[in-house]
Amino acid sequence: xRRLTWFNATSLTLGFAFLYIPMIVVIVYSFNESRLVTVWGxxxxxxxxxxLRNESFLDAAWVTFQVGFFSSIIATILGTMGAYVLVRGGxxxxxxxxxxxxxxxxxxxxxxxxxxLLLLFISIGLDRGMFTIILAHGTxxxxxVSVVVSSRLVSFDRSVEEAALDLGCTPFEAFxxxxxxxxxxxxxxxxxxxxxxxxxxLVIASFVAGPSATTxxxxxxxxxxxxxxxxxxxxxxxxxxxxxxxxxxxxxSTKRSVMRRQREERMAEQAG
Amino acid sequence: xxQTAFEPWNDPAAKPLIQFRNVSKRFGDFTAIDDLSIDxxxxxxxxxxxxxxxxxxxxMRMLAGFETPTSGxxxxxxxxxxxxxxxxxxxxxxxQSYALFPHLTVYENIxxxxxxxxxxxxxIDARVKQMLKLVQxxxxxxxxxxxISGGQRQxxxxxxxxxxxPKLLLLDEPLSALDKKLRQDTQFELMDxxxxxxxxxxxxxxxxxxxxxxxxxxxxxxxxxxxQVDTPDRIYEAPNSTYVADFIGDVNIIEGYATKQxxxxxxAWSEGNSPIIGTPSKPIANGKVSFAxxxxxxxxxxxxxxxxxxxxxxxxxxxxxxxxxxxYHVALPDGTIIKAQTANSRRRSSRPFTWDDExxxxxTDTAGIVLES
Numbered sequence: 001x002r003r004l005t006w007f008n009a010t011s012l013t014l015g016f017a018f019l020y021i022p023m024i025v026v027i028v029y030s031f032n033e034s035r036l037v038t039v040w041g042x043x044x045x046x047x048x049x050x051x052l053r054n055e056s057f058l059d060a061a062w063v064t065f066q067v068g069f070f071s072s073i074i075a076t077i078l079g080t081m082g083a084y085v086l087v088r089g090g091x092x093x094x095x096x097x098x099x100x101x102x103x104x105x106x107x108x109x110x111x112x113x114x115x116x117l118l119l120l121f122i123s124i125g126l127d128r129g130m131f132t133i134i135l136a137h138g139t140x141x142x143x144x145v146s147v148v149v150s151s152r153l154v155s156f157d158r159s160v161e162e163a164a165l166d167l168g169c170t171p172f173e174a175f176x177x178x179x180x181x182x183x184x185x186x187x188x189x190x191x192x193x194x195x196x197x198x199x200x201x202l203v204i205a206s207f208v209a210g211p212s213a214t215t216x217x218x219x220x221x222x223x224x225x226x227x228x229x230x231x232x233x234x235x236x237x238x239x240x241x242x243x244x245x246x247x248x249x250x251x252x253s254t255k256r257s258v259m260r261r262q263r264e265e266r267m268a269e270q271a272g
Numbered sequence: 273x274x275q276t277a278f279e280p281w282n283d284p285a286a287k288p289l290i291q292f293r294n295v296s297k298r299f300g301d302f303t304a305i306d307d308l309s310i311d312x313x314x315x316x317x318x319x320x321x322x323x324x325x326x327x328x329x330x331x332m333r334m335l336a337g338f339e340t341p342t343s344g345x346x347x348x349x350x351x352x353x354x355x356x357x358x359x360x361x362x363x364x365x366x367x368q369s370y371a372l373f374p375h376l377t378v379y380e381n382i383x384x385x386x387x388x389x390x391x392x393x394x395x396i397d398a399r400v401k402q403m404l405k406l407v408q409x410x411x412x413x414x415x416x417x418x419x420i421s422g423g424q425r426q427x428x429x430x431x432x433x434x435x436x437x438p439k440l441l442l443l444d445e446p447l448s449a450l451d452k453k454l455r456q457d458t459q460f461e462l463m464d465x466x467x468x469x470x471x472x473x474x475x476x477x478x479x480x481x482x483x484x485x486x487x488x489x490x491x492x493x494x495x496x497x498x499x500q501v502d503t504p505d506r507i508y509e510a511p512n513s514t515y516v517a518d519f520i521g522d523v524n525i526i527e528g529y530a531t532k533q534x535x536x537x538x539x540a541w542s543e544g545n546s547p548i549i550g551t552p553s554k555p556i557a558n559g560k561v562s563f564a565x566x567x568x569x570x571x572x573x574x575x576x577x578x579x580x581x582x583x584x585x586x587x588x589x590x591x592x593x594x595x596x597x598x599x600y601h602v603a604l605p606d607g608t609i610i611k612a613q614t615a616n617s618r619r620r621s622s623r624p625f626t627w628d629d630e631x632x633x634x635x636t637d638t639a640g641i642v643l644e645s
Contacts, residue, residue, distance in 0.1 A: 168436070
């Protein structure tokens with residue numbers, strides 16, 4: 001292995017410091033005994049205990065989880081369908097317009113998306129609550145899913161689908177038995193992306209959320225306006241922990257599947 | 273007792289399996305297939321040969337059902353197949369990329385079509401095992417397509433396409449992904465399998481050697497039209513145009529002016545050279561002609577041969593040594609270059625000619641083809 005030059009080592013250190021120092025500060029202060037956020041008062045885990053006793057945080061977490069779960073499923077189904085039609089549907093009238101419209105929400109400021117959804121819900125008389133957040137998140141996350149899935153669809157050999165048709169599948173069977181299993185990894189990563197976006201979202205949720213439902217980002221944001229409490233630090237640390245474990249697990253499983261594939265290819269060569 | 277040759281195309285009573293009747297296919301302004309009619313018979317191994325963009329793949333995709341003709345009809349077994357979608361046709365296709373399902377095992381790939389036809393499981397199992405045996409990959413049934421070699425994948429694709437016992441099997445550049453040695457072995461295997469199963473094969477290829485080896489008849493295509501449809505030996509020995517002569521194998525083409533002399537014609541082609549004597553396959557009028565002659569029909573010698581009418585003198589310009597054969601590029605005094613080929617039946621050290629040697633080229637009256645331009 002090549003050794004790092006001093007230049008590369010410095011860049012690496014600076015870059016990672018820039019990314020991770022803020023998080024490290026949060027993690028360190030979550031174990032602070034003192035109520036004052038900026039004064040170190042000794043090691044303690046009492047804020048984690050406080051957090052678990054705080055009903056309103058737990059409620060918000062539960063709402064966030066449900067919203068994330070349902071909205072990401074809606075986004076995945078709609079996004080995959082959209083991507084399939086736009087990539088495979090051939091040239092139909094207005095296709096360019098449709099694909100433009102599919103991707104427009106990606107660059108639309110969230111404030112506008114949130115505001116327009118709010119106006120829509122009010123005009124059709126839908127009470128704001130968890131249901132409206134699910135709809136709103138499903139709507140804005142489906143474009144992301146569609147981008148991820150269509151990039152996979154573009155790169156995979158069309159003739160595999162034609163082979164399925166040729167062997168007697170109806171177009172729907174070809175999709176279910178051949179296309180879907182092949183694009184499954186992209187669909188899953190689209191789903192994870194939609195889930196993350198939903199868990200993350202503050203702007204759109206604060207437009208469409210009602211008094212009956214508050215998501216975790218809204219709760220955090222509104223409570224730090226009253227001053228940063230050590231409980232928020234504890235909550236952030238837990239979230240950082242979950243994300244870290246998730247990322248490590250995902251990269252390990254990718255690495256293992258790559259290694260398995262390489263092993264199989266070697267086997268094939270020997271058998272060849 | 274002599275076996276009757278397999279030549280249904282010469283039998284007026286034979287009923288064709290596939291009929292293209294005045295079929296055209298246009299993509300926007302581009303005409304891929306231009307008013308094409310052809311009959312293909314049962315049990316034939318039919319090759320569509322041509323350069324890329326000549327329309328051969330479009331013809332195959334119309335047979336499979338992935339494209340519909342702009343005009344004209346395609347009949348399969350006496351039935352117009354244009355309105356039938358690909359999944360309802362008794363036609364299967366082996367794709368150029370093989371298009372194996374990467375998430376299914378070899379066994380399940382082959383069983384895929386059978387499972388769609390609601391066949392009972394025991395029958396499917398028997399059929400898949402039979403196919404695995406036919407293409408000699410019994411050992412690999414449990415593997416995924418990623419876990420086998422390119423040659424094995426080609427076999428899986430063939431077995432999968434044959435499993436449903438189609439009336440017609442389409443093969444799109446079936447051997448192009450294999451290396452040369454494997455390709456040659458597989459060609460013979462393919463012919464063997466075609467004979468065993470009795471299926472009609474239509475193969476699309478740009479490789480003339482492959483088409484010549486495997487096919488009972490070859491159709492040479494260019495710009496959406498059929499140039500010639502004939503047996504491989506007729507295509508090679510009696511091409512009907514300079515295009516076909518030039519596309520199949522190596523050829524010298526000499527332009528000249530023909531004058532009839534009984535059964536033969538005398539072709540004036542260059543000042544200072546005596547006219548070429550050729551034998552046209554059908555009577556032709558006096559006028560401009562192309563004389564096409566294969567390099568291997570031209571003899572090369574150090575002394576002037578006395579027993580032949582067609583003799584020219586030149587200097588060896590280049591030698592292409594191919595191992596079994598050598599091609600000599602001989603420049604005549606007027607600048608014309610003629611290729612002559614000899615078999616290297618002796619070892620290299622004893623080969624007679626080298627660069628800049630003065631040589632005589634000669635050929636018989638019937639060695640070349642006279643084509644009206």
